[in-house]
Amino acid sequence: MTTAPVKAGWRFKQPSVIPGFGLTLGFSLAYLTLIILIPLSGLVWRSAALGWTDFWAIAADRRTLNALKISFGTAFLAAVVNVVFGTLVAWVLVRYRFPGRRIADAMVDLPFALPTAVAGIALTTLYAPNGWIGHLLMPLGIKVAYTPLGIVVALVFIGLPFVVRTVQPIMEEIDKEVEEAAATLGANRFQIITRVLFPGLAPAIITGFSLAFARGVGEYGSVIFIAGNLPFKSEIAPLLIVIRLEEYNYEAATAIAAIMLALSFLMLLVVNLAQTWSRKRYG
Amino acid sequence: MEVRVVNVRKEFERFPALHDVSLDISSGELIALLGPSGSGKTTLLRLIAGLERPTKGAIFFGDEDASQKSIQERNVGFVFQHYALFRHMTVADNIGFGLKVRHGAARPSGQEIRRRALELLDLVQLSGLEKRYPAQLSGGQRQRVALARAMAIEPKVLLLDEPFGALDAQVRRELRRWLREIHDRTGHTTVFVTHDQEEALELADRVVVMSQGRIEQVGTADDIYDTPNSPFVYTFIGESSSLPVKVENGEVWIADRPIGLSAPHAPSGEAVLYFRPHDVDLLDGCSGCIAGTVAASRRVAGTRRVELEVGGERQRVEIELPVDHPAAQKSRVAFRPRRWKLFPAS
Numbered sequence: 001m002t003t004a005p006v007k008a009g010w011r012f013k014q015p016s017v018i019p020g021f022g023l024t025l026g027f028s029l030a031y032l033t034l035i036i037l038i039p040l041s042g043l044v045w046r047s048a049a050l051g052w053t054d055f056w057a058i059a060a061d062r063r064t065l066n067a068l069k070i071s072f073g074t075a076f077l078a079a080v081v082n083v084v085f086g087t088l089v090a091w092v093l094v095r096y097r098f099p100g101r102r103i104a105d106a107m108v109d110l111p112f113a114l115p116t117a118v119a120g121i122a123l124t125t126l127y128a129p130n131g132w133i134g135h136l137l138m139p140l141g142i143k144v145a146y147t148p149l150g151i152v153v154a155l156v157f158i159g160l161p162f163v164v165r166t167v168q169p170i171m172e173e174i175d176k177e178v179e180e181a182a183a184t185l186g187a188n189r190f191q192i193i194t195r196v197l198f199p200g201l202a203p204a205i206i207t208g209f210s211l212a213f214a215r216g217v218g219e220y221g222s223v224i225f226i227a228g229n230l231p232f233k234s235e236i237a238p239l240l241i242v243i244r245l246e247e248y249n250y251e252a253a254t255a256i257a258a259i260m261l262a263l264s265f266l267m268l269l270v271v272n273l274a275q276t277w278s279r280k281r282y283g
Numbered sequence: 284m285e286v287r288v289v290n291v292r293k294e295f296e297r298f299p300a301l302h303d304v305s306l307d308i309s310s311g312e313l314i315a316l317l318g319p320s321g322s323g324k325t326t327l328l329r330l331i332a333g334l335e336r337p338t339k340g341a342i343f344f345g346d347e348d349a350s351q352k353s354i355q356e357r358n359v360g361f362v363f364q365h366y367a368l369f370r371h372m373t374v375a376d377n378i379g380f381g382l383k384v385r386h387g388a389a390r391p392s393g394q395e396i397r398r399r400a401l402e403l404l405d406l407v408q409l410s411g412l413e414k415r416y417p418a419q420l421s422g423g424q425r426q427r428v429a430l431a432r433a434m435a436i437e438p439k440v441l442l443l444d445e446p447f448g449a450l451d452a453q454v455r456r457e458l459r460r461w462l463r464e465i466h467d468r469t470g471h472t473t474v475f476v477t478h479d480q481e482e483a484l485e486l487a488d489r490v491v492v493m494s495q496g497r498i499e500q501v502g503t504a505d506d507i508y509d510t511p512n513s514p515f516v517y518t519f520i521g522e523s524s525s526l527p528v529k530v531e532n533g534e535v536w537i538a539d540r541p542i543g544l545s546a547p548h549a550p551s552g553e554a555v556l557y558f559r560p561h562d563v564d565l566l567d568g569c570s571g572c573i574a575g576t577v578a579a580s581r582r583v584a585g586t587r588r589v590e591l592e593v594g595g596e597r598q599r600v601e602i603e604l605p606v607d608h609p610a611a612q613k614s615r616v617a618f619r620p621r622r623w624k625l626f627p628a629s
Contacts, residue, residue, distance in 0.1 A: 177367035180334055181429075183354045184361040185381035185436055195384070199371040 040261060047254040058255045063231055064240065067256070071237040072263065074148055075216030078155030082212045083205055085156075086163025093164070094171045108164045111157055116221030123154055124226045146228025151236065154222040159212030166208040170201055203278045210271035217264055284344050284439040284472050285310045286331060291340035293326055300326045301496045303340070308474065313466050315483035316476045318493035319519070324476045325444055327493070331474065332442050333357045344439055360433030360471070364445040366425040368417040374428050375400045375413035381436035403431040406465065423454040430462075434469070443475035447482065455479075459486055480520050484508065492516050514626045517557045524600045526573070526593060527628060528556045535625070538594045543571025543619055553628035558620035560588065561603040565610050566617045574617040575600065582606065591616055 047055060058064060093105050111119065127134045127144040134145060144150045174197060182192045220238040227234040237260055244253035286308040293301040301323045308314050316324040329335045331342055333354040342350045349357055368377050376383075378400040382391050391399070404410055407427040417425055426446060433441060446462070447455040463486055466473055477483050483490045484504040492499045492507060492515075500507060500516050511517040514525070529536045533547040535556065544556075566572045575591030578599065582588075586603045589610075593600055602618055610616050 175365070175367060177363045177365060178369065180354075181361065181363060181367040181432075182369075182380070182384075184332060184334070184357075184359055185384065185432065186355050186358070187380070187384040188355060191384045195380075196369055202371075 043254055043257055047258040050251045050255055055255050058252050059259055064256055066232045067235050067237040067240040070148055071217055074151040074155055075213050078152050078159055078216050079209050079213035081156050082159045082163045083209045086160055086208060087167050087205060090164045090167040090171055094168060108161050112161050119157055120154060120222035120225030145226050148234050150226040151223050154226045155216040155219055158219050158222055159215050162211035162215060163208035167201060167204045170204040203275055206271060206275050210268055214268060286440055287343040289341050291330060291337045293330060294338045299496055304498055308472060310472055311470045313473045313488045315487035315490045316493060317480060317483040317490050319478060322493040323496040324493045328442050328444055328474060328476050332359050332361050358439050360438035360441045362429050362433050362443040362446050364448045366429045368425055368429055370417055374415050377428055378403055378432045378435050399435060403435055407431045422450050423458060441471040441473040445476050522560050523557055524560050526556045526598055526600050528554050530554050541571055542573050546625055549625050554625045555628050556623055556625055558623040560601045562621045563602050563618040564621055566619060569617040572617045572619045576615055
């Protein structure tokens with residue numbers, strides 16, 4: 001290089017010959033700052049005003065801890081369920097031609113479009129002890145509505161399209177020849193799926209999982225109807241924040257919010273790292 | 284392993300892709316299936332592999348009826364035009380895949396699989412690349428890996444579907460020679476599909492020319508080129524010119540003049556004369572020849588292509604002249620085909 005060495009230790013990598021890099025980067029940063037960073041830093045700033053001991057007292061409160069545990073636990077479970085069945089749904093939609101396929105395909109998006117409160121009320125009606133499904137489960141000793149299980153059901157409903165819509169396009173791209181090649185090499189159906197198809201889908205599945213999980217952690221509308229909202233048992237963190245707000249206890253509300261923010265960010269970061277790793281390997 | 288295709292018919296949703304095709308391939312032979320797109324050559328290859336099932340007929344590997352077996356049981360090596368490598372596996376894992384998915388005693392140890400993969404990698408001249416991923420290889424390298432992967436399972440037959448179709452001309456020529464070498468060294472019965480006649484004629488022991496779901500001709504490069512048995516083969520392989528003629532008393536006529544060719548066994552009536560543009564004798568005078576006025580003259584590499592208008596109907600026909608031949612300057616050229624064939628007019 002003949003250009004004078006730049007003083008800074010690292011430089012922006014010029015991504016392409018297309019002009020406008022400075023302009024678009026500047027716009028993106030300003031936009032992200034305005035839309036995401038300023039509101040969130042307000043959150044952190046507000047809870048910082050609380051002081052360390054008070055903050056810690058709210059964070060270590062049993063009710064807060066339980067709410068966080070329920071929020072993240074149910075979101076995780078729901079995301080796992082969605083990964084399994086969402087991938088299956090995507091598979092059926094991509095691989096098979098059957099009457100009503102387009103309708104089924106469109107139906108996947110409904111949880112996106114439906115007001116979440118409607119979903120919550122509908123699910124509660126179905127799963128309540130005297131509801132259509134609830135009264136069938138009751139004799140088996142399974143209670144869904146007004147328990148953490150109900151929360152999982154609501155989050156599975158909400159999160160399904162995230163998995164299906166991220167996995168589906170990647171699945172459509174799978175080359176039929178790759179499967180045929182594996183078959184001529186002697187691999188049976190099961191080996192083809194586990195050794196050839198699944199590893200190729202892994203990055204998309206991880207993305208779908210993280211989206212469904214993130215959505216589940218933040219979900220409020222549908223959950224509060226079905227959860228029953230018993231403190232320590234089925235009270236989710238977003239609801240606890242609202243409760244604190246209604247008590248005019250803004251500091252406690254922002255503190256719980258800040259904790260949720262930190263945890264969510266951490267988990268999404270881990271998922272992203274996993275993704276980068278798998279991209280690097282399989283890309 | 285010899286392969287016999289017996290009266291195979293294949294329909295896709297009632298549309299016939301192959302009509303009653305039979306073909307015998309002897310053990311260790313290198314066979315090319317050559318034809319334009321839609322001729323059924325890839326379908327035939329996929330039927331041999333077991334990727335498709337015949338609507339009618341059977342395919343034998345040796346004495347065994349392979350058409351009753353699944354793809355997995357057939358033990359064929361298949362190489363796809365677009366490589367179809369497993370993206371998430373290293374080169375070595377790709378090659379070892381066929382051995383790794385075996386069950387029980389048939390499955391070699393991990394060490395043995397690795398040894399075999401490296402050995403094959405050496406055979407395809409890619410030693411040292413075993414840890415790379417397919418995305419890090421060039422097209423030619425990927426196709427070599429695909430071939431190594433297919434050979435790893437010690438296939439009864441090696442099937443290649445337009446193996447060099449996605450590569451550029453230089454690499455194609457190189458890989459062609461290299462495939463011939465590998466075939467001579469390993470002796471696998473090999474069938475490959477191509478639409479490139481140069482590739483087929485240069486590489487294969489025998490060429491199967493296909494058109495519209497039928498086999499037109501099977502033979503060595505010499506047979507196919509020198510004695511084509513149908514107008515299709517004549518026009519599809521190499522250059523050809525044709526003229527409508529008339530046969531009378533064993534003599535070939537154009538309009539009202541005999542052209543000095545005798546065809547004692549041809550039935551009298553309308554016919555079409557086929558010959559190679561370069562395979563002609565140029566004549567000075569014209570008593571018994573084809574004569575025409577020069578309509579166009581083009582220089583093509585080492586020769587000059589001259590287009591002539593022949594007879595009262597101004598039939599266009601093309602012949603090739605040496606570049607410095609004086610006839611190229613004249614407005615009227617007379618010639619007689621040296622090697623030719625008559626086919627009944629359609």
